[in-house]
Amino acid sequence: MSHKVYLPADAGMIEYIGAVRGFTAELEKRKGSAPRVFVQTFGCQQNEADSERLAGTAVAMGYLLTDDPQFADLIIVNTCAVREHAEKRTLSIIGQYKHIKEKNPDLVIAVCGCMVGQAHRRDELKMRYPYVDITFPPGTIQIFPKMLAERLAGGRRSFAVPEECPEIVEEIPVHRESSYRAWVSVMYGCNNFCTYCIVPYVRGRERSRRPEAIEKEVLELIKSGARDITLLGQNVNSYGKNSEFDCSFAELLDRLACLEGDFKLHFMTSHPKDATRELIDVIAKRDKVAKQLHLPLQSGSDRILSAMNRHYTLEQYMGKLDYFREKLPDASVTSDIIVGFPGETEEDFEATLEALRRARYDRIFSFIYSPRKGTPAAEMDGQIPDDVKNERFSRLVALQNEISLEKNQALLGKALRVLCDGVSKNDPDMLEGRTEQDKIVIFKGDAAMTGQFVEIVVTRVETFNLYGEIKK
Numbered sequence: 129m130s131h132k133v134y135l136p137a138d139a140g141m142i143e144y145i146g147a148v149r150g151f152t153a154e155l156e157k158r159k160g161s162a163p164r165v166f167v168q169t170f171g172c173q174q175n176e177a178d179s180e181r182l183a184g185t186a187v188a189m190g191y192l193l194t195d196d197p198q199f200a201d202l203i204i205v206n207t208c209a210v211r212e213h214a215e216k217r218t219l220s221i222i223g224q225y226k227h228i229k230e231k232n233p234d235l236v237i238a239v240c241g242c243m244v245g246q247a248h249r250r251d252e253l254k255m256r257y258p259y260v261d262i263t264f265p266p267g268t269i270q271i272f273p274k275m276l277a278e279r280l281a282g283g284r285r286s287f288a289v290p291e292e293c294p295e296i297v298e299e300i301p302v303h304r305e306s307s308y309r310a311w312v313s314v315m316y317g318c319n320n321f322c323t324y325c326i327v328p329y330v331r332g333r334e335r336s337r338r339p340e341a342i343e344k345e346v347l348e349l350i351k352s353g354a355r356d357i358t359l360l361g362q363n364v365n366s367y368g369k370n371s372e373f374d375c376s377f378a379e380l381l382d383r384l385a386c387l388e389g390d391f392k393l394h395f396m397t398s399h400p401k402d403a404t405r406e407l408i409d410v411i412a413k414r415d416k417v418a419k420q421l422h423l424p425l426q427s428g429s430d431r432i433l434s435a436m437n438r439h440y441t442l443e444q445y446m447g448k449l450d451y452f453r454e455k456l457p458d459a460s461v462t463s464d465i466i467v468g469f470p471g472e473t474e475e476d477f478e479a480t481l482e483a484l485r486r487a488r489y490d491r492i493f494s495f496i497y498s499p500r501k502g503t504p505a506a507e508m509d510g511q512i513p514d515d516v517k518n519e520r521f522s523r524l525v526a527l528q529n530e531i532s533l534e535k536n537q538a539l540l541g542k543a544l545r546v547l548c549d550g551v552s553k554n555d556p557d558m559l560e561g562r563t564e565q566d567k568i569v570i571f572k573g574d575a576a577m578t579g580q581f582v583e584i585v586v587t588r589v590e591t592f593n594l595y596g597e598i599k600k
């Protein structure tokens with residue numbers, strides 16, 4: 129576990145961190161032990177990255193981290209809004225924290241992330257969850273110390289409203305979960321407004337960090353032993369657009385891949401409409417860029433792609449994929465697919481299956497469409513019944529599992545470089561790690577290899593996992 133904490137550059141934030149430190153010192157004196165913070169994260173990698181900054185900020189404010197909410201004096205719930213079901217689950221978990229607050233009146237409960245970027249959820253927390261003290265939307269961690277300081281000083285509960293374009297604050301304190309795998313956000317927000325997606329409404333418009341700030345963070349990470357660095361953005365291929373600096377994502381990736389050190393760069397997510405040949409050329413040219421591409425197709429039907437507002441056709445998508453495969457024949461390609469979008473006919477769905485046969489992805493992340501309140505698709509005619517969606521989903525998964533297994537079989541006998549993640553989650557006698565193509569490999573070895581690259585010869589494969597032995 130790394131405990132590195134950077135100092136924030138923003139003077140206002142430093143002032144309020146100092147103010148909260150006064151309260152935590154007083155609490156420590158009164159209780160005889162340092163106050164504790166419990167950070168709970170739902171959703172995507174961007175939220176994981178934000179939570180590392182929330183934890184770092186809390187540590188800078190005088191809290192110690194705890195894995196148990198029962199012992200916390202500050203609970204931060206970082207929420208996701210992509211699915212209604214996940215929101216309901218999150219609300220039910222927040223509901224359970226009421227009992228902790230009854231036992232510990234010093235406890236402050238903060239809720240942040242995409243769910244509280246929506247007005248109806250903020251209202252719900254305000255009215256029906258009186259023990260929730262503060263909420264702040266994604267991309268506004270810098271206001272958290274001020275809100276907390278005011279609440280600790282006896283101020284009213286407060287519920288911050290998202291701005292369309294919140295400013296980017298650099299060098300917010302960070303507490304990284306891993307010392308060798310790291311997330312680096314390169315941009316925030318999204319301008320694409322895919323009709324099924326809530327993200328542009330809750331995360332605001334696209335804003336890109338300056339390349340020199342990103343390079344500084346990546347350099348620090350490499351120096352502190354990071355081996356695998358993932359650059360994050362809702363659509364990294366829009367990086368640099370509408371900015372005062374002139375740097376595309378391909379140029380940024382190229383610049384970072386020229387840094388000294390033994391590390392690999394990954395990135396996500398790439399919108400197919402903005403994926404360029406220039407980007408693919410950088411992946412092919414630079415050893416330090418992982419030979420992998422996540423390129424979400426969503427549907428194989430042009431009619432559905434248009435209804436989703438994706439701004440590409442199947443042929444345009446396949447043209448980019450063909451170029452990628454021509455340049456990087458051994459690289460892995462993964463995708464996202466949504467099944468049962470409103471109006472999807474059997475013919476549209478067959479087109480998606482055909483696209484899978486053609487693309488031969490290593491893996492897909494498949495989702496059954498579920499309406500998101502506040503998005504255009506939720507209001508569309510032709511919502512698909514659950515039984516049809518479920519049946520299509522099963523056929524999609526069955527086809528992809530066959531393809532994934534065949535792709536993995538082609539790796540039998542090959543030696544792959546694997547970044548070891550330690551003891552396997554499924555088998556305590558084995559280790560596991562990931563290849564630069566993001567395939568999970570299970571092998572026998574010494575847990576001291578955690579965080580190191582190891583050469584593994586593949587001896588057996590399954591649909592999702594590879595098994596192997598350390599190369600002699």
Ligand code: SF4
Binds near residue numbers: 327328363
């Ligand atoms: S590109 Fe589309 S799916 Fe991705 S975050 Fe933006 S609106 Fe959502």
